Amino acid sequence: MRKKVSAILFFLVVVTHATLRSETIHIQTNETALVLQTGQQGRLYQLYLGPRLSDPGQYAHLETAMRSHANGQAWEVYPVSGTETFFEPAFGIRHNDGNMTTVLQYVSHSVKKTTDDVTETVITLKDALYPVQVKLYYKTFAKENIIQSWTEISHREKRPVNISRYASSMLYWKRARYYLTEFSGDWAKEVNMRTLPLDFGKKVIDSKLGARANLHVSPFFTVGLGGAPRENEGQVLMGTLAWTGNFRFIFEVDNEQNLRVISGINPYAADYTLDPGQVFTTPAFIFTLSNQGTGKGSRNLQRWARNYQLKDGRGDRLTLLNNWESTGFDFNEARLDSLMVEARYLGVDMFLLDDGWFGNKYPRHGDTQGLGDWQVTRSKLPNGVPALVKAATRIGVKFGIWIEPEMVNPKSELFEKHPDWVIMLPNRERYYYRNQLVLDLSNPAVQEHVFNVVDHLMTENPELAYLKWDCNSPVTNIYSPYLKERQNNLYVDYVRGLYKVLERIRAKYPDLPMMLCSGGGGRTDYEALRYFTEFWCSDNTDPVERLFIQWGYSQFFPAKAMAAHVTSWNHDASIKFRVDVAMPYKLGFDINLEELRPEEQAFCRAAVATYNRVKNITFGGDQYRLVSPYDGNHTAVMYVSGSQEQALLFAYDIYPRFAENLLPVQCQGLDPARRYRVREINLMPGAKPGEAFNDKVYSGEYLMEVGLDVFTTGKLHSRILELSAVE
Template identity: 85%
Template sequence: MTKKILSILFFLIVVTHTAVKSQTIYVSTNETELVLQTAQNKRLYQLYLGPRLSNQDDYTTIKSRSDGQAWEAYPVSGTETYFEPAFGIRHNDGNMTTVLQYVSHNVKKVTDDVTETVISLKDALYPVQVKLYYRTFAKENIIQSWTEISHNEKRAVNISSYASSMLYWKRARYFLTEFSGDWAKEVNMSSAPLNFGKKVIDSKLGSRANLHVSPFFTVGLGETPRENEGQVLMGTLAWTGNFRFTFEVDNENNLRVISGINPYASDYTLEPGKVFATPAFIFTLSNQGTGKGSRDLQRWARNYQLKDGKGDRLTLLNNWESTGFNFNEPKLDSLIAEAKYLGVDMFLLDDGWFGNKYPRQSDTQGLGDWQPTSSKLPNGVPALVKSATRTGVKFGIWIEPEMVNPKSELFEKHPDWVIMLPNREPYYFRNQLVLDLSNPAVQEHVFNVVDHLMTENPQLAYLKWDCNSPVTNIYSPYLKEKQNNLYVDYVRGLYNVLDRIKAKYPNLPMMLCSGGGGRTDYEGLRYFTEFWCSDNTDPVERLFIQWGYSQFFPSKAMAAHVTSWNHDASIKFRVDVAMQCKLGFDINVKELRPEEQAFCQSAITTYNRVKNINFNGDQYRLVSPYDGNHTAVMYVSESQQQALLYTYDIYPRFAENLLPVQCQGLNPARKYSVREINLMPGAKPDEAFNGKVYSGDYLMKVGLDAFTTNKMHSRILELEAVE
């Protein structure tokens, strides 16, 4: 045998060995491990996802699922995949099949706590590449997953599915908690079993995408999700647009969870050499129920995702309930003085300050014309900012720059900037249309709305960014033959604008508002310090709404205002509910009785003293409003030195049996003094909470008799460790 033949044989042996050598990839937090593995066919499969094993060698004993109906990490359409795929494509030759094979992977440390793993896959027959990204946050027990899709075919291809993540589970039973609702009744929690077949949670609304359903969920793995027990998957998508979660239970009772942009009307046209990046799917796996999962998500958000997540928040007085659209400069000056009298940090001017040809007297006109109405504000916004500065408070303002009224100068000048069908009668949601943010000229206009305000008013301290309409009349004059890209490119255009604003004004606080909770996602919160939970500010309803949002968001991200909704509720009850979150007021201060005004002033002082316990501490949901007539929530500082216990009696039954509230998160070995705070003027605290000292062990095992049989009654108890 010649040396040449031997060399060829040796080369073939090496190549064959390399081709079949299995690669095992570990994606790990301190508590959770996702293990991926290649098979002989060079495709990538999920081997394990669950609590991290102490000995990594133990993973080798897990039976691979890379045969038969496999758990492929990123399954594609058109092959032997019988169930919902993560990826679908139409190639230049019309073929709709792609087989993705492992090429390489890279692991790098971003920080001591953060690790990023990138896995490269490609098709052997077509020049199509997919990169799977996994970013882990070790201490917070959070994993982010997203993909990058690209190709080098001669012409553009269409991708019909492009999930951010595909995860698999094998349990006896599965239970889904979803968060649905509508305007003024957001995040209603409901749980139901997942049985054979598919359950889909999705949005097709475009801009106000979360109007009917929120982009987050909880899956109980084995049993219904509970607060402090059981294994749960909690997931959310970082995308301010159409989303889709698919939960599919197959013939063997395996569960597939597919998360990403909703491909509805969005079979995206991808040009050669361009990269399509999907949004991040963010998830945590908790073995101690939803409470532990929420605390991990909240801590991660403060540390890594929420704009100014470790910073302070501004208390404020909003004018909307006092004035609506009916105001002028003297009236606003008096409200600015009321903000100072109340003791808040800022006065916020809401809708109605703009438009001259079509003055903003209602929601039927003027939207898009961002010049101050001269009849209302003859000296413009600068005079109001100066008035606030002289008075000793900051000044913020409302904008809705993505939207336009047909009755506006902007629409008359640029009808081609609007998402609107060219050949049909338009449908108006709230008398307005949506500007086409896929168009760079529109992006420039929207950026300039903010830039002009900030350039003219460098002391402007806050923006409330609203978005009241979903995308209707779906047609982009700019995209022309690529209408299928509109839903995606609209959101990307929004991010282009927000990136520019954040780069130029990095310290500008902004509220993400969308007719209430129509936008509540973690990509939006990269640019906004907080979001408006709901236009419904009835304190009873807010107890449910805040309970729902707290599953995924920290309290400092949730704006809560004291208003005149529900006159049957005392001012104390309304304030105590809002004090759990980022406190504001939208109320006519002069209509309050003197003792109510004094209480609000005192409450703001108290709030400023204790708010960091809420903002930066761990939250424990103790008693659910869904379970009866009472609810209780607790925040504990990281040092376990301080805690706040909020208890609410909603509509108790006559002479009902009241149970003690058992605290959580305290140090059982320490002693804690307990006192009631935020009392009405002249009110005396209950003797049981007036400086009494209890062990942490007692407070968590026995608890405090904090509930009463009084309707819409509340207490805030401050706990402080003593030597």
């Protein structure tokens, strides 16, 4: 009887509190406002999401419109199925008594300003009948116009509950039309951009791969609100999920033309068992609302990433020479020493040793064996990694190394010793992706093992300068020996286990640069990039394909986060074209210099020096995408320094048609009142700049309103222009 009385009192307290006092909560950046408000029954609704109004009192005019919504159409912030929610819910739960409904009511909220630019709002919601609590978090970055949204779910029921949906965010709009740009593809053809209308019903973008989760689709999107997304005009929502695993975005247009955008972990095969007192924290949904098209939205995200999210976001990046295209798995100490000499000759910062350096019982001569046995192959490298690090130091370059510590070949000593550490069905035939299986990072013993792979390398080689962390397989054969009866927790706990390892590495080696690699762009999310300085965009390094791939990734990531290497892919392209395609991003080389002619080698050396001189513009400046490769036979992009004193314009002719009519390219982001000297840089030895780019001076107004004739009818032709303000 006492328990029933307590429940009734709790219900009365919550309902009375919510009914007596209507709360309006303002979550805003310098440009965007998200306004939430409680209804009479204590539920929390979205009142407004759009451009920030100069007079906050004007939002009150929207209250009448919200109250006029019929049941099922009101924009509840975190609705659950089973009540009057007729459309896709944000939250699903099964209580101890089997009931599958929860009604969340407002209890309180707090606002904390952590810096002049960053504010965090926390809203607490509770169920009056069940001891279930959801906290909604909103972090705003005022100058960057970025909002992060995530939730914390907890309960005090007697036994574990089952949560079947747990969105990070649910947002609403009402427009006449909606258009979605998605970024899909596969290995070596990542981030293909496709725009389609959103009509009545649901469009779902999701991943079910566990690890290497972004193989077929990337965890970001753009929605045009009112019209198709454009580069410099119109209102767009650009969003991404900070989660290195299965994700899901749902875009639902209802019978009244309302759009719901629901973002979070994909609950597929992951209805999570949550113990009493345990807190389930969802990943952050990161979004910006731009009224000046995708270009402005990208600059918001890029600036925010450099300032707040990307590891060492304001720091430098290492140029490098990788051995893979020169040697594959076939190398020894002498061959690697000679490649380090080539790295020194090029002028890059570092030599990177790729796959193939480990395994003794099962030496790594190919991708069929040895993965998981992180001991140096004595027959290849009798003096171990320390000798390589010392050789690099003697030659005058840094040394980095490739690892893939989450994976294992069945033909390995690790698998023979610890089959219980592997995600693997106990009673069915195994399926292998790239001849390997995935270690069970939900298991603390496996987390310790993976951490020790890095810790041993770093302890043995304190001067080791860089790690390339690969992940070449999705999770297959879905079964965790460690989780036993809670197999439904595996997809989530695997990623959380990965984060625990990465957190330990960052804590012990905070200044260690690492590349996030996943057989190309299989991992491209902002939570992983808290621990990695850059990511590998694609194994496809054909410069023509890279123009499209880099265009896609630039929608959401800054240049310094995108690793771009010069390789021998596409021999129809000159070495200048290949280098120029990589120059706007984090430059590296994976090429056999001996295949290049002397003048090509000299060009590469000069290009590295030029890159080091101007990379501050691309690394810290604002990006303007001028001409899309999707629109024709040419593409151009430029970067402008924050002071508007320097700029770089990159122009590429891909496959122009015969006697094509060429148009000037109009610059963006310059100061119209300033004058700029224009010089063509990164030329082949003996080549001369075009007449219009040989130290000529133009006003910023001219460059933006009239433009420059940077395109030609030459196939696979490129041009880099440096713009410098003059007094």
